[in-house]
Each structure stands twice: as C-alpha cells, then as structure tokens.
Amino acid sequence: MEQNSINTKCVQAGYTPGNGEPRQIPIIQSTTFKYNTSEDMGKLFDLEASGYFYSRLQNPTCDFVAAKIAALEGGSAALLTCSGQSANFFALFNICECGSHIVASSSIYGGTFNLISVTLKKMGISVTFVPPTASEEELNAAFQDNTRAVFGETIANPALTVLDIEKFAKVAHAHGVPLIVDNTFPTPVNCRPIEWGADIVTHATTKYMDGHGATLGGVVVDSGNFDWMAHADKFPGLCTPDESYHGITYVTKFGNKAAFITKCTSQLMRDFGCMQSPQSAFILNLGLESLHVRMPRHVENGQAVAEFLHNHPKVVSVNYSGLPTDPYYELAKKYLPNGGCGVVSFELKGGRDAAMNFMKKLKLAAIETHVADARTCCLNPATSTHRQLTDEQLKAAGIPAGLVRYSCGLEDKEDLIADLKQALED
Ligand SMILES: *Cc1c(COP(=O)(O)O)cnc(C)c1O
Numbered sequence: 001m002e003q004n005s006i007n008t009k010c011v012q013a014g015y016t017p018g019n020g021e022p023r024q025i026p027i028i029q030s031t032t033f034k035y036n037t038s039e040d041m042g043k044l045f046d047l048e049a050s051g052y053f054y055s056r057l058q059n060p061t062c063d064f065v066a067a068k069i070a071a072l073e074g075g076s077a078a079l080l081t082c083s084g085q086s087a088n089f090f091a092l093f094n095i096c097e098c099g100s101h102i103v104a105s106s107s108i109y110g111g112t113f114n115l116i117s118v119t120l121k122k123m124g125i126s127v128t129f130v131p132p133t134a135s136e137e138e139l140n141a142a143f144q145d146n147t148r149a150v151f152g153e154t155i156a157n158p159a160l161t162v163l164d165i166e167k168f169a170k171v172a173h174a175h176g177v178p179l180i181v182d183n184t185f186p187t188p189v190n191c192r193p194i195e196w197g198a199d200i201v202t203h204a205t206t207k208y209m210d211g212h213g214a215t216l217g218g219v220v221v222d223s224g225n226f227d228w229m230a231h232a233d234k235f236p237g238l239c240t241p242d243e244s245y246h247g248i249t250y251v252t253k254f255g256n257k258a259a260f261i262t263k264c265t266s267q268l269m270r271d272f273g274c275m276q277s278p279q280s281a282f283i284l285n286l287g288l289e290s291l292h293v294r295m296p297r298h299v300e301n302g303q304a305v306a307e308f309l310h311n312h313p314k315v316v317s318v319n320y321s322g323l324p325t326d327p328y329y330e331l332a333k334k335y336l337p338n339g340g341c342g343v344v345s346f347e348l349k350g351g352r353d354a355a356m357n358f359m360k361k362l363k364l365a366a367i368e369t370h371v372a373d374a375r376t377c378c379l380n381p382a383t384s385t386h387r388q389l390t391d392e393q394l395k396a397a398g399i400p401a402g403l404v405r406y407s408c409g410l411e412d413k414e415d416l417i418a419d420l421k422q423a424l425e426d
Helices: 006-012 038-045 060-073 084-093 110-122 136-142 165-174 250-272 278-288 291-310 329-335 351-361 391-396 413-424
Strands: 077-081 101-105 126-130 147-153 179-182 200-204 218-222 315-319 343-348 377-379 403-407
Touching: 006 060, 006 291, 060 077, 060 218, 060 278, 077 084, 077 250, 084 110, 084 147, 084 179, 084 200, 084 218, 084 250, 101 110, 110 126, 110 147, 126 136, 136 165, 147 165, 165 179, 218 250, 291 315, 291 343, 291 413, 343 351, 351 403, 351 413
Parallel strands: 101 126, 101 147, 147 179, 179 200
Antiparallel strands: 077 218, 200 218, 315 343, 343 403, 377 403
C-alpha cells in the first residue's frame, strides 16, 4: 500500500480483508471485548500485548480508518477523535502541561484560538501568537525556555492565509520542539505537511474528509519523525516512566514511530474519552473513499467563483490563494500546486446590510456555520460567529462587516456563478 498513489490510498488503505471477510470495513458496535483469562486481559492493561478491551480507548473500526488517514498523510500512526476540537486538544496536551508554552499562528480557526488562549490558559499553558507571515527572526523571538510546540493551519479557517510550513518547521526544530499543523482545509489530497517538515498533523474530519456534513470527527496523525529522546528534558511524558502504566517509558517501549499516538491513546483517551464512535468512523470512511475525486471539484468551483467575484463591481476584495492577486499566491504555488480548497471569502461593498441582503437572495448557497462539504454554504461572520464585535473590533480582527465566507460544494460551477450573479443584482 505504501507505494500506491494518494488516489488508491483514499479507496483502499487501512483495511485489507482476509479470505471470506467483509469487503467493507465492519462496524464493530461493541463497547467491550471478551477474553478467556484474566492473565490475557492483564497483559493489555500493562500495554504488554496489543488488543482491544474497551471502546473508550480503542475500537477496530476506528483503527482501520485512522490507519487509512495515517497512510494518506504519510504518517506512522494516527488516532480518531470525536471532533476536530478534541484532535487539536489531544495533539497539544499530549506534550504540554501546566507551565508549558505554545507558539501559535494567530491565523487559526476561532475554536482553536479559544482552546489555546482561554481553556489551555486555565490549565497553566501559555501562548504567544505570531502572524502567519512572521519572519524567522520574529518567530525565534516568540520562543521561551518552556515552549513545547508550534501550531498553525495549512490554510486557515476562515482567513484563508497559507502557512509557510517549511519555515515554521525549521524554526520549531531549531528550538527542539515539534510543529503541529491542522491540515483540515487542503486535506492530504492537496497538501501533506509531513513532507514539508511538520511533525504532527490534525484534522477536523467533520469537513472535507467526511465531506457530506454527516458526522463530526477529528484525527491526530504522527509523522514518527520527531526525535523525542534528543529533547528528553522537554518531553518527560514521553521520555520518562509513566507511573499509571507500571513505569513504562513510551519512547523506549514503543519507539519514535508509535510513542506519541500510544501515549495519546493510553493516557488522554483513557482519561478524557473523546473517542469517535464506530458508526461515525464508518461514515467518515465512505467520505474518504471519494476524497481524491471530490477535492479537485471543490478547487475547480472555488477558483471559478473567486475569479467571477474578483471582477465584480460590488465586491471590494476576494481572499483565495488561487488568485494571482492574493498575497498567499506564491506560497500556494509551492504548497498547494493542485489548488487549496473550495472556500472563498470576499468583502461586499455596503457592509453587513449588503451581505445580509445578498445572502438572503442566494438560492443554492444555504446560510450555515458549517463549511467544506458537498453542498454550497455561506456565512457573514459579522452577523453570526462574530456578532458580539463592534465594527472597529471587526476591522482590527481583519473581518470587515461585509465579509462573506462562501464554501463551494460539488454543484456545477456555472450554476453557482449564475446564483451569485442574480444575488448581486440590485
Ligand atoms: C471546524 C474546524 C475545527 C474544529 O472541528 P470540529 O469538528 O468542529 O470540532 C478545527 N480546525 C479547523 C481548521 C476547522 O475548520
């Protein structure tokens, strides 16, 4: 499977049925698993044998799908979580603890921004936000002795900035910490951050991976490349004995390729239980089977819509890294040669009233908080997700009142453009 193209991996990686076994991934709808002896079960609890005992920690259906996503990203191991939020929480909290510090791009999903700046702060973890355009010098200046991770999004939701993954990875590694990249918007079909030096990759599988707006989920993928032992003083959780498992040391026992995900499963899943259900994992896998077919269409529609809006007199500006006028065009050429995603954002003349009127007139695009699925949808942050902010605060956050986030689905691009055209008419 290793040598197959991403297209074939989308369809077949992660699960290979034996003779007479189900062709489709079986949904193992069982909380628990049966053993013949207490000794057999004891070995699982000591992490001396691998196997399943309770679906709060691990379930075969979820593991098949996680293995597929690990193969797609070029990682060594992965685990599914019940949401994108829990995936990012796990990725960070697996190596950060009270007293740790994170360097994060300021251009990230609002939920992740809150997670890092409010909830992790309550746990004693501090953060320095840096602009995604920060120079190496600016990035270096953000590090502290207690920095344990760098975080960014390949294409940020909703700002649509593109992360210079190689630069962020280089600086993170110079400071002996891993780079964690949320790759939700491009998906591994359009970008594989590990190939550019990222150490851990996360996703809200809720978005394109499921792709049908059907089921929430997340995933954490480990590249297996980060040398934890070389920085053992920074990562005691991986490099010193875990008393809750009879003193095993994750890196020593499981090696660099498996230590991060094993610790994530055996500590964080055990204690927080943010497990994806086997039903959800099954639905996610149906989405993954067509991810490589769907992403090019999302990109084709995104590009066509961005070009149409760019030339429209009622549009102030368009954010889409596939437009030559976009500030992230050059980075996108490097990291996203086949295009990024189907999400476009643009500012309408006339502020929030113009945006609300325009959206009311759209027939194909539904008003939703969601993005990145088969059906086109849109949102005006100023009157929804960011409605508590004043016009001045919106401007400071880089979200003008007339901004519309428009997520191109899989419909025909000519129909989407005709719909936009009629909604922009007086
Ligand atoms: C939606 C999203 C999340 C959060 O995912 P949920 O499944 O809603 O918890 C995290 N990161 C990005 C980039 C997202 O778009």
